[in-house]
Each structure stands twice: as C-alpha cells, then as structure tokens.
Amino acid sequence: MTTHHQVLIIGGGTAGIMVSAQLLKKDKNLDIAIIEPAETHYYQPAWTLVGAGTFDFSKTAKTMASVIPQGVQWIKDYAVSFDPDVNTVITKSKGDITYDYLVVAPGLVYDFSLIDGLKEAIDKGVVCSNYTDPNHTWEVVKNFKGGTALFTQPTTPIKCGGAPQKIMYLAENHFKNKGLKAKTDIIFATPGSVIFGVKPIAKTLMEVVDRKDINVRFHHKLMRIDADKKIAWYELAKTIEENKCVIISDKTEGKILDPSVQHNYKNVKMTIEGNRYGIHYDMLHLAPPSVAPKFVQDSSLVNDAKWLDVDHHTMQHNTYDNIFGLGDVAGLPTAKTGAAIRKQVPIVVDNIALLMKYNKIGNQSYNGYSSCPLVTDYGKMVLAEFDYDKNFIPDPKLKQLMINDSSKEHWRLWMLKKYMLPYLYWNKMLKGLNV
Incomplete structure (x- = not known):
C-alpha cells in the first residue's frame, strides 16, 4: 500500500509540530502528514x-493528538527507511509513503x-539521568546523605550541553539547605x-563553581560504569606533562596537579587501573550518549558523523533538494x-x-543560534544565547524584562525558565506563532 502527501514530516517533537x-x-x-509513533509529547x-x-x-x-495541528494527518507509525531517489519513506506497518x-x-x-x-x-x-527519568533523579537527590556526588x-x-550542569547546581543548593x-x-x-x-557564560559559571566549591575535572571521557562497586571509569583526553598529575596519590610526590584538568581539586576515593581513573561515587547523574535514530544512520541522508547532512544555513539536504532537516537530528x-x-523552523x-x-x-540564513538556560540556584539563572561562532548574542527583548546582562545570574531569568517559557511553548510555539 502506498499513500502520497505534499509535505511529509518525520517526527512529532518540537520541530515537526x-x-x-x-x-x-x-x-x-x-x-x-506527520509520522510519529508516540502517544505523548x-x-x-x-x-x-x-x-x-x-x-x-x-x-x-500532553497527548500527541492535542498538539498535532488541525488539518495535519497523523500517521501513528515508525519510519524505518528512506528511498529518496523515488521520494519514499517506508514505515513499519502503514506501507510506503511518497512525498x-x-x-x-x-x-x-x-x-x-x-x-x-x-x-x-x-x-x-x-x-x-534527567534525560531519561527526572522523577528518579529527584528521588536520588532527595535521598542523598553525603559523600561523593x-x-x-x-x-x-x-x-x-549545559543540562548536566544545571541539575548539579540545583542539587548543591538542595544539599546545602539540608x-x-x-x-x-x-x-x-x-x-x-x-x-x-x-566566554562570558564560562566566566560566570566558573564563579558559580567556585562559590559552590565544585571540583571540575576536564578532559574526562566516561568509559564504563560499575554500578555494583559504584565506580565511574574515565580515560583522559589529553596527555599530562611530566611534572604534573591528575590526582594526588602516594605515587605523585613532588608533582603538581595539572590545572587544565583539575579545578577546585577534591581528594575523593579513586582507583587507578592502567590508563583509567575510577571515581567512587555515592550518587551519579549523567547525560546518556546520543546518536541519530538507526533508520537515519543507516540511510544515504547522513554525513560522516552519522547526523543528517543538511546545509548549515538553509537546512536543505546537501544531496536532495526536496528534503529538509532540522532539530536534534x-x-x-x-x-x-x-x-x-x-530559529530553524x-x-x-x-x-x-x-x-x-x-x-x-x-x-x-540560519546563523547557528542556540540558547541554553543555565539554572545556577533555585531562583537564579544565566541565559546563554550564541551562534555558530560561539558569539554571545542576547535577545534584545530581555531588556523588556529589565535584564541588562543575561550572562550574569538573575532571578527574572529563573521566572522566564519556570513560568514564561513553558507557557510560550504550549500556547505560541506549537501553534505556529513566532516568539
């Protein structure tokens, strides 16, 4: 069975809707038509x-049915592969769909x-992980009794990219209150x-890290989690100079800590095996590794890194003129x-x-604009807005909220995050209004 639509959209997330x-x-x-298997948005x-x-x-x-615009057909199914040479998407159970x-x-x-x-x-x-089960994260934070977080x-x-930090800053605030x-x-x-x-955001965040006395370990690649022993194993992404070290141990006498790897060093329990450093934890929050969906990775539509191969400014596919891609993929x-x-839509x-x-x-032309609301405390936030060149480009509308410098912590930015943005998302953005 083959059906046809003028415009076919894969995905009922923010971008598709x-x-x-x-x-x-x-x-x-x-x-x-939108191809989307999930019942919930x-x-x-x-x-x-x-x-x-x-x-x-x-x-x-909210239910997916309530956010898909009236007049758009919802194909409740999985896309499983593409045949872009004949303008076709193959679905799991609804047959081929042409576009x-x-x-x-x-x-x-x-x-x-x-x-x-x-x-x-x-x-x-x-x-x-807030990415997979934020309710469980709150249980872990709430039940933490001390030790290494x-x-x-x-x-x-x-x-x-800032999300793994936000929960850390809020958790620190909670631990302090307890x-x-x-x-x-x-x-x-x-x-x-x-x-x-x-840079302006990094400057503020390092001040937050110092205020909260957080040990930042740079160049740490997570390789393995031993849940039974509660050890997270890392390899270093840089070579350490001869007279410097990563951690203080009985083998590092006379050496100094490498400041490009360690900031605000804490001598927590560690195990070293070969070139791996095991950090013993009492709670662990992480963002899981992320990739494009398999049906996209396996297609002819991806670049060498296996993400959708689109023009960085027009969002048009680099091979097929009638295909566009946007959002996380x-x-x-x-x-x-x-x-x-x-900004891409x-x-x-x-x-x-x-x-x-x-x-x-x-x-x-899309300039690479993205924004990361970095919550730094209950009631405080920094707003990182930037382009492809990592220039800090704050929205002029923030002046209307009496926020003169969004690279600094502000309670009004917290109000924006907690109350205004969810309202704008459900009531304006998903309804097709530019905000």
Missing part, C-alpha cells in the same frame, strides 16, 4: 526542574551501549576543556536545543513554500 503549524499558516490547504526543558523537585512531571506532558517534500525531524536517541555498564546502571539505585556527560553531542554540604564533595567530570564554549555545529529549533518553512511556488529556495 512547529513546521507543520507554520506551513499551515502560509497555506491552510496544504496536504501535510513532552516539554523536555522542564525536566531539569523536575529532577530538582521544583516542577511537576505531569505538567511536561513532494520531506522534513526529517525525528530527534535523537540514546545509545547506552557506548558506555560499558550504562544500560544495566541507568535509572536504578543511585544512578540517575558525581555529575558527568558523554563525548557525543547531547540535548542542551545541611549536607560539609560532608559532600561535588564533582563535575566533562570531556570538554572548558565549562562552556561561550541535523548535523549542525551548534547546541541541540528547542531554542535552536525556534521559519527558514525551513520559507524555503519549502518558495520551492513549491517558484522552484527555488529563499535567502534566509
């Missing part, structure tokens, strides 16, 4: 707050196999060389966030509309 809603605003007679940016006990998980969910224009926006998936032991450990006991992230791109600070060591182990890629050198999607919609009418795309 926004594209369909904005296309209908341009032409309400368009024949649009989540507002995932609030999961950070759920994991810190300050947002109700149920309020992050004039295809929008690929299925988001990303987690590949637990990339870290040994992660599949067995995740969301059980003291290993938690380890926060970490993988080497792959992830949704909102009187646990004196018997707690907080460690942030990251494969990166800096805490954040945008797109191979773009910027952060994978809903804020990035907000109008360009995709404009290009499809012009292709239909004039057989050529427009001259709108």
